[in-house]
Amino acid sequence: MSRAWMVLVMAGCGVALATGSAPQAAEALLESGAGAVKLWLVLLGAMPLWSGLMEILRETGDVERLGRCMRKCLAFLFPGLKDEACWSAMGMNLAANILGLGNAATPAGIRAARLLEKQGSAGVNALAMLLALNNSSLQLMPTTVITLRAAAGAVHPADIWPATLVSSGVATVVAAVLMRIACTRRKRHE
Amino acid sequence: MNDWAGSAVLGVVLLIVLRGAAKGADVYAALLRGGRRGMEAAMGLLPALVGMTALLALLSASGLSDALSGILKPVLGLVGLPEEVTTLLLLRPLSGSASLTALEEVFARYGADSRAGRIASVLMSASETIFYTLTVYLGATKLKRLPWVIPVSLASYLAGATVCGLML
Numbered sequence: 001m002s003r004a005w006m007v008l009v010m011a012g013c014g015v016a017l018a019t020g021s022a023p024q025a026a027e028a029l030l031e032s033g034a035g036a037v038k039l040w041l042v043l044l045g046a047m048p049l050w051s052g053l054m055e056i057l058r059e060t061g062d063v064e065r066l067g068r069c070m071r072k073c074l075a076f077l078f079p080g081l082k083d084e085a086c087w088s089a090m091g092m093n094l095a096a097n098i099l100g101l102g103n104a105a106t107p108a109g110i111r112a113a114r115l116l117e118k119q120g121s122a123g124v125n126a127l128a129m130l131l132a133l134n135n136s137s138l139q140l141m142p143t144t145v146i147t148l149r150a151a152a153g154a155v156h157p158a159d160i161w162p163a164t165l166v167s168s169g170v171a172t173v174v175a176a177v178l179m180r181i182a183c184t185r186r187k188r189h190e
Numbered sequence: 191m192n193d194w195a196g197s198a199v200l201g202v203v204l205l206i207v208l209r210g211a212a213k214g215a216d217v218y219a220a221l222l223r224g225g226r227r228g229m230e231a232a233m234g235l236l237p238a239l240v241g242m243t244a245l246l247a248l249l250s251a252s253g254l255s256d257a258l259s260g261i262l263k264p265v266l267g268l269v270g271l272p273e274e275v276t277t278l279l280l281l282r283p284l285s286g287s288a289s290l291t292a293l294e295e296v297f298a299r300y301g302a303d304s305r306a307g308r309i310a311s312v313l314m315s316a317s318e319t320i321f322y323t324l325t326v327y328l329g330a331t332k333l334k335r336l337p338w339v340i341p342v343s344l345a346s347y348l349a350g351a352t353v354c355g356l357m358l
Contacts, residue, residue, distance in 0.1 A: 001284050001285045001288070001321070001322070004284060005241065005242075005245060008245055008248075008249060009245055009248060011249075011254060012245070012248035012249045012251075012252045012254055013248065013252075015252040015253065015254050016248070016251065016252035019252070019253065021251060021252055021253065024251050025247075025248055025251035025252050027251075028247040028248065028250065028251035029244055029247050029248050029251070031247070032240070032243040032244045032246075032247035032248075033240055033243070033244070035243050035247075035294070035298075036236070036239040036240040036242075036243035036244075036291070037236070037240075039239055039243070039290060039291065039294050040232075040235060040236050040239050043232050043235060043290070044229070044232045044233070046232075047228035047229065047231060047232040048224075048225035048226070048228040048229040048232065049225065049228070050228065051224045051225060051227055051228025051231070052220070052221035052222065052223070052224040052225035052228060053203060053206050053221065053224070054206075054224060055220045055221065055223055055224020055225075055227070056206050056207065056209070056210040056215060056217055056220045056221060056224070057206055057209065057210075058220075058224070059210065059213070059215045059216075059220045060209050060210055060212075060213040060215055061213070062209060102231070103227050103228070103231060106326065109326075109327055110326070110327060110330040113327045113328075113330045113331050114330055114331060117331040117332065117333060124333070124336070127327070127331075127333075127336060128336045128337065128338055128339050128342075131323065131324060131327055131336060131339045131343070132338075132339060132342045132343055132346070134318065134323055134327075135317075135318045135320045135323055135324075135339070135343035135346070135347070136317075136318070136343065136346040136347070136350065137316070137317060137318040139315055139316055141202060142311075142314075142315030142316075144290075144315070145293070145311050145314050145315040146199065148290070148293065148294065148297070148302075148311075149297070149302045149307075149311055152294070152297035152298070152301075152302040152307075153301075153302060154302035154303050154307070155303055156193040156195065156196055157196070157302070158193070158195035158196045158198065158199050159193065159195050159196075159308075160195075160308055160311040160312050160315070161195040161198065162195065163308075163312045163316075163354060163357050163358055164311075164312050164315045164316045166353060166357060167312050167313075167316040167350045167351075167353045167354040167357070168315070168316035168317070168350055170349055170350055170353045171316060171317065171346040171347060171349055171350030171353075172346070174345060174346040174349040174350075175342055175343065175345075175346035178338075178342045178345055178346065179338060179339075179342045182337070182338040182342060183338075186337065186338075
């Protein structure tokens, strides 16, 4: 992203100077900070609330329970993986991920990545699958976006919820199927 | 229209608090503990949000983002997405702050309840910062690369986006 930012800023400045829209562009640039702070304030109010509510679920052990349930359901996606520590970190990562708990998902994912690395080719395949599932991110509760919609004056801010479930659900299935095919083909080549 | 999804948000909150009560947890203490972590995460976001808002303001004032949307319009049309969400669609896999800013821009220009606003909302919440996630996880290991993660993730992102364009 650093390089993209650099290139895009250069392109934006260059085009604005060349087309004579430089004064308007400068004005927009200088005024943009206030918009960033407004967006930040909404996030600053929303993130503690939801991360606090999710902490309650962690305290009751429900996040862990969801993780155990997910590893049972998803075992077929990670063939040849026996290591208990790997499974426990992966379960935690997946559960935290679908609940939108970035704070808990990333450390568990990193722990899983380090453990999987030591498991040979089954581990590397499992890590690739884990990342594909993380990236397609089945999202149970799109709280941040609902809050931003409410702040932007949407009449029913939460009405994108069902569409989010379907869209991220389809993305997750596509990711799992494609990655499964890729891993099976790689095994045949080896 | 009956806003059942709005009620569902309240239902989730009630469910969480009920679970806490059933397990005898100190619900409010947990709320504050988790809240502090959420606040710390949110506090650090401002510099990135400022950087990305500045970039998007520049791109939009110089006419670059509209030109890009114009060029990509036929491609987006193929998957049923309006050109208004081009910037968000392109930035979403790269950066969380950039895509939040792009989402806000769509809300500000077209309204949160417009088709573009609704599609942008779903695009945002039903996807991840693919490249960033890969960098973080690979950085934690000694692996140089993980085959197939980027193409598979991008394909699943496009599949989710297509479904979103079809539904809304």
